[in-house]
Amino acid sequence: MSTSVIELDGVVKRYQSGEETIEALKGVDFTANRGEMVTVIGPSGSGKSTMLNMIGLLDTPSEGSVHLDGRDVTDFSEDELTEERRSGIGFVFQAFHLLPMLTATENVELPSMWDTDVDRRDRAIDLLGRVGLSDRLSHTPDQLSGGQQQRVAIARALINEPDILLADEPTGNLDQDTGATILDELTRLKEEEDIAIVAVTHDEQLVEYADREVNLVDGEIGE
Amino acid sequence: MSIRDLLWQLPSVGMAWRNLGRSRVRTALATLGIIIGVVAIASLGMAGVAIQQQATSNLGGIADEVTIRSGTDSTTDGVTQEQVDRIRDVAGDATVIPEKTNSTTLTARDGSERFVSVTGLTRASTLYEVSSGDNPDRLRSGALLTNSTARQLGLEIGDPVEYDGQLYRIRGLIESGGGGFGGGSELVLPLSALRDQNYYDSVTIVASDGDEAQRISDAVETRFNEGDEEILSVTSFASIQENVGSFLDTLNLALLGIGSISLIVASVAILNVMLMSTIERRGEIGVLRAVGIRRGEVLRMILAEAAFLGIIGGFVGAALSLGVGLVAFEVLAGDATLVFGWASVRYLLLGFGFAVVASLLSGLYPAWKAANDPPVEALRS
Numbered sequence: 304m305s306t307s308v309i310e311l312d313g314v315v316k317r318y319q320s321g322e323e324t325i326e327a328l329k330g331v332d333f334t335a336n337r338g339e340m341v342t343v344i345g346p347s348g349s350g351k352s353t354m355l356n357m358i359g360l361l362d363t364p365s366e367g368s369v370h371l372d373g374r375d376v377t378d379f380s381e382d383e384l385t386e387e388r389r390s391g392i393g394f395v396f397q398a399f400h401l402l403p404m405l406t407a408t409e410n411v412e413l414p415s416m417w418d419t420d421v422d423r424r425d426r427a428i429d430l431l432g433r434v435g436l437s438d439r440l441s442h443t444p445d446q447l448s449g450g451q452q453q454r455v456a457i458a459r460a461l462i463n464e465p466d467i468l469l470a471d472e473p474t475g476n477l478d479q480d481t482g483a484t485i486l487d488e489l490t491r492l493k494e495e496e497d498i499a500i501v502a503v504t505h506d507e508q509l510v511e512y513a514d515r516e517v518n519l520v521d522g523e524i525g526e
Numbered sequence: 527m528s529i530r531d532l533l534w535q536l537p538s539v540g541m542a543w544r545n546l547g548r549s550r551v552r553t554a555l556a557t558l559g560i561i562i563g564v565v566a567i568a569s570l571g572m573a574g575v576a577i578q579q580q581a582t583s584n585l586g587g588i589a590d591e592v593t594i595r596s597g598t599d600s601t602t603d604g605v606t607q608e609q610v611d612r613i614r615d616v617a618g619d620a621t622v623i624p625e626k627t628n629s630t631t632l633t634a635r636d637g638s639e640r641f642v643s644v645t646g647l648t649r650a651s652t653l654y655e656v657s658s659g660d661n662p663d664r665l666r667s668g669a670l671l672t673n674s675t676a677r678q679l680g681l682e683i684g685d686p687v688e689y690d691g692q693l694y695r696i697r698g699l700i701e702s703g704g705g706g707f708g709g710g711s712e713l714v715l716p717l718s719a720l721r722d723q724n725y726y727d728s729v730t731i732v733a734s735d736g737d738e739a740q741r742i743s744d745a746v747e748t749r750f751n752e753g754d755e756e757i758l759s760v761t762s763f764a765s766i767q768e769n770v771g772s773f774l775d776t777l778n779l780a781l782l783g784i785g786s787i788s789l790i791v792a793s794v795a796i797l798n799v800m801l802m803s804t805i806e807r808r809g810e811i812g813v814l815r816a817v818g819i820r821r822g823e824v825l826r827m828i829l830a831e832a833a834f835l836g837i838i839g840g841f842v843g844a845a846l847s848l849g850v851g852l853v854a855f856e857v858l859a860g861d862a863t864l865v866f867g868w869a870s871v872r873y874l875l876l877g878f879g880f881a882v883v884a885s886l887l888s889g890l891y892p893a894w895k896a897a898n899d900p901p902v903e904a905l906r907s
Contacts, residue, residue, distance in 0.1 A: 361816055361902045381900075382821065389818025396905075400813040404544035414817040416537040463818065 306373070307334040308466045308499040309358050314367035316353050327353040329522040330367065335467065335499040340490065342510050343503045345519035351503045352471065354519060358501055359392055359469045360384045372466060389414060393460025393498075397472035399452040401444040401459075407431060408440045411458045423462065430458035434488055450481035457488060461496065468492075470502040474509055486512045538823060542830035549803070556799040557839040560885065563789030564843025564877040569850035570785045571873030572865065574778035576851075576858035579869070581770055583859070589736040589767040592743045594729040597756030604725020605758065609750070613729055616745045620733040623649045626720040627727045630689050630713070634679040642675060642711040644689060646720035652732055654714060659683040659698030668697035670714035689719055740764035786880070792839075793884035800832055800892040811896050812904025825897040832889025833882060840881030844874045 316328040327350045335341050335358070345351050356362040357369060360376060363384075368377040371387060379387065401410045409416075411427035431440060434454040444452055453473065460468050473489070474482035490512055493500050502509055510516055518525040546553045594613065596604050605613075610624045626646040631639050647653070650665040657673055669687055676682065676699055686693040694715055733739035743762035750758045804811065814824055851870055856862040864870070 356902050359816070361905070362900075385815070385818055385820050388816065389820075392818075394813075394816050396813070400809070402810060402813075404548050413814070414819070416541070417819065417823045459817070 310334045310370040312368045314364040317365045337497050339514045340500040342513040342516045349519045350522040355503050391466050393465040393468040395456050395470040395473045397475040399456045406441045407455045467499045538826035538830045541827045559792035559795040560839025560881050561843040563792035564881045565847050566788040567785035568847035568873045568877030570781035572851035572870040573854045575870040576854045578774045580859045588763045590733050590739050592731040593761045595759045597759040599755045600757050623730045624726040626723045642713045644713045646715050646717045654700045656698035661698045665716045669694040670698045670700050672712045673699045675711040736764040793888040797888040804892045804896040808904050808907050812901045815901035821897040825893045828893035829889050832885045836882040836885025840878035844878045
């Protein structure tokens with residue numbers, strides 16, 4: 304078995320909503336390995352987003368543990384989690400979430416913008432080339448199509464050479480064909496960069512590209 | 527390296543610059559608030575300085591003088607020679623001019639009479655300026671007479687005037703009220719003309735400047751007067767200047783206070799603008815945090831936005847205030863270039879600094895709020 308990049312172990316997440324406590328995750332075990340694309344599917348309200356937040360170290364579990372690259376990060380502080388996200392995790396969102404006042408290149412640079420890394424500009428340009436946007440370097444998001452914006456977002460997710468790329472409905476705002484090119488892109492990068500990709504989706508098309516799928520129903524992993 | 531590259535050397539600053547460019551109207555309005563505040567502070571401050579300089583130049587030379595007379599507790603009816611000598615000790619390098627005064631009636635050729643005050647002193651040239659004739663350093667013979675009196679009596683330079691049975695030749699004509707409180711008509715004679723009077727009526731000390739005058743005045747006071755006793759009455763115009771000065775300082779402070787209110791209003795406006803814009807960008811800031819931008823970096827970015835508003839507003843405000851200052855100094859002090867003196871330039875710096883500090887303070891809360899928003903919550907919005 305290849306090394307697991309991320310591991311959730313009996314993760315429970317409870318939310319306080321007014322008077323009642325909602326249990327969004329009820330003891331989830333999950334692992335993702337390098338070079339593997341895993342899709343998490345399930346109806347809305349099943350806890351997919353909460354699970355992705357756990358994997359992405361955006362939120363901490365109420366019970367259970369989270370391991371990143373074999374290290375226990377469950378009790379990390381917000382600042383420590385930020386460092387882990389910065390160095391080890393890439394995010395791709397459904398709504399792309401590019402910053403409108405920055406060019407494509409600057410958006411890709413964004414996660415490493417505050418680092419005194421001189422060649423980040425070159426790496427950003429290289430990454431944009433690899434997602435087929437060499438001729439769109441100085442375009443701002445409003446000058447790009449949805450598919451192009453999502454490819455910029457993928458390049459941004461890869462700038463810090465992460466071990467794991469998390470995608471929340473990456474094809475949700477795209478048409479069928481554009482979605483297919485994005486998924487081809489992700490599959491290729493997964494192999495080239497030897498990273499784990501965890502994608503949350505409703506999209507049947509995406510499931511076809513996955514090496515493995517996980518069904519989440521009502522906060523529990525089903526078969 | 528282009529300016530753009532330079533800007534991005536500090537990512538917080540580069541990001542802040544772009545963010546401000548996104549809603550130019552809002553940025554411009556927030557900056558306008560700051561500009562008005564700075565103009566209010568700086569130009570009111572500079573106008574105060576202009577008023578102060580004008581008042582000081584009007585008080586001018588008399589601030590350097592100290593006048594000493596016999597006090598209420600003195601046993602003699604005037605200042606004694608021995609006291610004058612001791613005053614000279616205290617005064618050091620300053621010029622000490624003892625005077626005797628009296629009055630007399632001068633008669634013209636046509637028989638008309640004129641009442642004049644008589645001042646006897648030696649060093650006439652220090653206290654009087656002649657408009658014609660000569661003005662000896664040491665007046666030993668001859669007389670000085672006020673211009674208008676001479677005209678009324680039909681007297682000219684070289685004509686004799688009589689005092690106490692003696693004749694004195696007019697050597698120079700002086701402007702009325704040329705020194706001290708001579709008033710309208712004044713006849714200045716050598717000290718020897720009033721030798722019948724044992725005591726001096728007043729001693730005038732002319733110091734090099736107002737501060738020196740004040741020092742001498744204080745020294746004479748402590749040397750001659752013990753406790754509440756008043757052997758010598760000391761009048762220093764320096765203290766008058768000081769009083770006027772401290773009044774003007776108070777006035778200036780009041781003007782600055784009024785100016786500051788407008789800057790406080792402006793900083794509340796900035797607080798509002800920054801708060802609105804961070805709330806609007808909540809999701810975006812969530813993305814920044816999600817992709818690993820540290821809290822401190824988000825904080826710096828938003829503080830840099832506030833600082834930009836302050837710096838731009840402060841700079842434009844200071845430039846406009848300089849214009850207002852030029853006009854104020856031209857009108858009040860008669861010389862527009864005086865605005866470049868430190869006394870007024872510091873108000874430009876004060877206004878600018880105040881603008882930057884107020885903007886940073888206003889940015890602090892929105893920046894802190896944005897930086898500490900949990901990324902999960904922010905992304906959901």
